[in-house]
Amino acid sequence: MARRVDRRERRELLADALMRLAAARGLEAVSLRHVAAEAGVSTGMVQHYFRTKDEMMVFALGMVMDRIRRRSQAVAAPAAPRELVRGLLLQVLPLDETRRLENHVVLAFLAYAAVKPSLASGLREAAAQMRGFLAEQLRAAGVDGVDPEQGAAGLLALVDGLGLQVLSQQYAAEDAAAALDAQLVLLFGRP
Amino acid sequence: MARRVDRRERRELLADALMRLAAARGLEAVSLRHVAAEAGVSTGMVQHYFRTKDEMMVFALGMVMDRIRRRSQAVAAPAAPRELVRGLLLQVLPLDETRRLENHVVLAFLAYAAVKPSLASGLREAAAQMRGFLAEQLRAAGVDGVDPEQGAAGLLALVDGLGLQVLSQQYAAEDAAAALDAQLVLLFGRP
DNA sequence: GCCGTCGCAATACAGGTGCAATGCAAGGAG
DNA sequence: CTCCTTGCATTGCACCTGTATTGCGACGGC
Numbered sequence: 176m177a178r179r180v181d182r183r184e185r186r187e188l189l190a191d192a193l194m195r196l197a198a199a200r201g202l203e204a205v206s207l208r209h210v211a212a213e214a215g216v217s218t219g220m221v222q223h224y225f226r227t228k229d230e231m232m233v234f235a236l237g238m239v240m241d242r243i244r245r246r247s248q249a250v251a252a253p254a255a256p257r258e259l260v261r262g263l264l265l266q267v268l269p270l271d272e273t274r275r276l277e278n279h280v281v282l283a284f285l286a287y288a289a290v291k292p293s294l295a296s297g298l299r300e301a302a303a304q305m306r307g308f309l310a311e312q313l314r315a316a317g318v319d320g321v322d323p324e325q326g327a328a329g330l331l332a333l334v335d336g337l338g339l340q341v342l343s344q345q346y347a348a349e350d351a352a353a354a355l356d357a358q359l360v361l362l363f364g365r366p
Numbered sequence: 367m368a369r370r371v372d373r374r375e376r377r378e379l380l381a382d383a384l385m386r387l388a389a390a391r392g393l394e395a396v397s398l399r400h401v402a403a404e405a406g407v408s409t410g411m412v413q414h415y416f417r418t419k420d421e422m423m424v425f426a427l428g429m430v431m432d433r434i435r436r437r438s439q440a441v442a443a444p445a446a447p448r449e450l451v452r453g454l455l456l457q458v459l460p461l462d463e464t465r466r467l468e469n470h471v472v473l474a475f476l477a478y479a480a481v482k483p484s485l486a487s488g489l490r491e492a493a494a495q496m497r498g499f500l501a502e503q504l505r506a507a508g509v510d511g512v513d514p515e516q517g518a519a520g521l522l523a524l525v526d527g528l529g530l531q532v533l534s535q536q537y538a539a540e541d542a543a544a545a546l547d548a549q550l551v552l553l554f555g556r557p
Numbered sequence: 558g559c560c561g562t563c564g565c566a567a568t569a570c571a572g573g574t575g576c577a578a579t580g581c582a583a584g585g586a587g
Numbered sequence: 588c589t590c591c592t593t594g595c596a597t598t599g600c601a602c603c604t605g606t607a608t609t610g611c612g613a614c615g616g617c
Contacts, residue, residue, distance in 0.1 A: 180594070201481035203394055206574065219596045228575065279480060286477040289470060289533050290392035302536045325548040328537065332527030332545065337519075339526050342480050345493045346519065354523065357516040361552045371564070397604065410566045419605065559617085566610085573604070580597080587590085 186224050189214050190235040197235075198276040202283040205232075229293065236284045236294055239277055240301045243267065247305070256316035257363045260309060264334045264355055269341050270348050278338045306331055318362050326362055333358055377415050380405050381426040388426075389467040393474035396423075420484065427475050427485060430468055431492050434458065438496070447507035448554045451500060455525050455546055460532050461539050469529045497522055509553050517553055524549055 192214035196205055207228060211218040225231035243266070250262040269275040281298075288294040309327035318326060337354055340346035360366075383405035387396050398419060402409040416422035434457070441453040460469040472489075479485040500518035509517060528545055531537035551557075 199481075201478065203478075204481075207576085208574080217596050219598095220594080222576075223595060226576095282480060283477050285530060285534055286474050287392065287394075289473060290390075290395075295534055298534055299536050302531065321548050321552060325545050328528075328531075328541070328545045329524060329549050332531060332542075333520060333524045334527065335530050336523030336525065336527030339476060339530065340493065340519075340523060343476055343486055343489055345490050350519070351523075354516050354519045357512050358520050361512060398606090399604080408566055410568095411564080413606075414565060417606095561614105561616090563612105563614085565612090567608100568610100569608080570606090571604100574602080576600090578597100578599080581595090582593105583595105584593085585591095587588105 182224070185220075186234060187238060189216075189221055189224060189231065190238045193231065193235045194239065194276060194280050197283050198279040202287055207231075232284075232287075233294060233297075235280075237297055239280050239284075240297060243277060243281075244301065244304075256312040257359065257366070260312050260330070261355070261359060263305075263308070264330060265352065267334050267338065268348070268351055268355065269338055270352065275342070278342055282339065282342060302331065313362070316363060321362065330358065330362075373415070377425060378429060380407075380412055380415060380422065381429045384422065384426045385430065385467060385471050388474050389470040393478055398422075423475075423478075424485060424488075426471075428488060430471050430475075431488060434468060434472075435492065435495075447503040448550065448557075451503050451521070452546070452550060454496075454499070455521060456543065458525050458529065459539070459542055459546065460529055461543060466533070469533055473530065473533060493522065504553070507554060512553065521549065521553075 189210060193205055193210050196209055196213050207221050208218050210231070211221045214221075221231070225234065247263050247266045250259070250266060254262065266274070267278075269278040284294060285298065288298055306324075306327050309330055310323045313321075313323040313326045321329075334355065337346065337351040341348055341351050380401060384396055384401050387400055387404050398412050399409050401422070402412045405412075412422070416425065438454050438457045441450070441457060445453065457465070458469075460466040475485060476489065479489055497515075497518050500521055501514045504512075504514040504517045512520075525546065528537065528542040532539055532542050
């Protein structure tokens with residue numbers, strides 16, 4: 176039974192279990208044994224694929240960020256700047272169960288990264304990339320009354336904040352989408 | 367050595383230690399023993415004032431929220447709606463060390479509350495109260511082009527998101543303040 | 558002066574944690 | 588067939604966790 180396993184695939188399987196766990200019971204419930212149980216494997220196997228817990232965490236976060244980015248880029252194909260921006264930001268909001276789970280994980284990691292800088296860099300670069308893209312679109316659309324960079328930062332912060340409020344059940348998902356649209360009206364004018 | 371202690375005061379002393387700890391090393395570093403050590407007391411004393419760890423957490427979160435609210439109300443005295451809104455939201459952003467610490471704690475608790483609903487209610491009501499106040503001010507200022515409730519929600523989300531980005535070092539504090547001002551220009555027009 | 562209660566300290570305990578070490582079956586390489 | 592690497596499973600260890608228990612000195616009320 177040797178040699179024929181896809182290491183990458185196994186690691187993603189474990190990271191998936193970690194995500195489910197983090198979303199359901201918080202990052203503090205993430206332990207080697209719990210991840211193993213959730214994935215239906217032995218704790219030894221988890222140790223086999225991640226030499227340390229931190230390595231597992233970093234991998235899982237990277238996986239989530241990759242998924243979000245990939246989904247966002249899939250939207251990017253055929254649209255005017257405004258629709259492009261809207262589509263992209265809607266991908267970030269927790270409007271369905273998958274994205275709710277992802278947002279949950281990202282939030283947990285944000286709190287974690289605020290304390291453990293080894294995780295912060297990944298988050299930072301993903302955000303910077305997205306902010307750059309948004310600013311570019313705002314510039315292309317020729318929005319007036321606001322600096323494109325600041326408009327982009329504002330949009331990103333808005334979506335982050337909305338996600339936060341939806342997750343902590345202060346705000347309904349559809350209201351969050353409406354709030355985003357309201358902001359788009361402020362930036363781009365009436366559709 | 368009996369009878370002459372202010373129970374409330376002692377609890378706040380412990381909660382302060384908890385805050386420092388949470389801000390410096392994350393909520394996961396908060397344990398009875400660590401809080402005791404940070405406060406310079408015995409773990410027995412912590413147990414004496416909080417029968418359970420959860421009770422301690424809830425108290426600490428309540429204390430932080432109270433402080434933020436109190437500081438916000440102190441601003442509210444003598445100003446036009448726009449300045450009032452600006453002043454209030456600036457109190458929420460992590461622009462100095464105290465507020466950075468508070469934001470850190472709130473973030474940690476947000477991630478925690480997403481999983482432990484016993485903490486969520488306090489956060490929810492504080493946010494609702496603030497949103498109501500903001501909406502009222504927007505209405506009083508007669509902003510056009512946006513529904514006051516949604517404008518308020520947007521502002522709150524923006525500030526939350528900006529705080530998040532500042533904490534995770536994606537964004538500098540002064541840039542966050544500038545982004546807030548940019549949004550106020552969008553809502554209220556040029557000053 | 559006695560006593561009860563308050564304010565705390567110390568210790569014990571069962572359970573969970575990350576990690577290291579070891580064992581061992583199953584295949585491919587020679 | 589033999590070996591040796593791969594892919595796990597088991598077990599053990601030292602440490603940390605929340606909580607319960609017990610002890611005990613110091614005051615306030617009588």
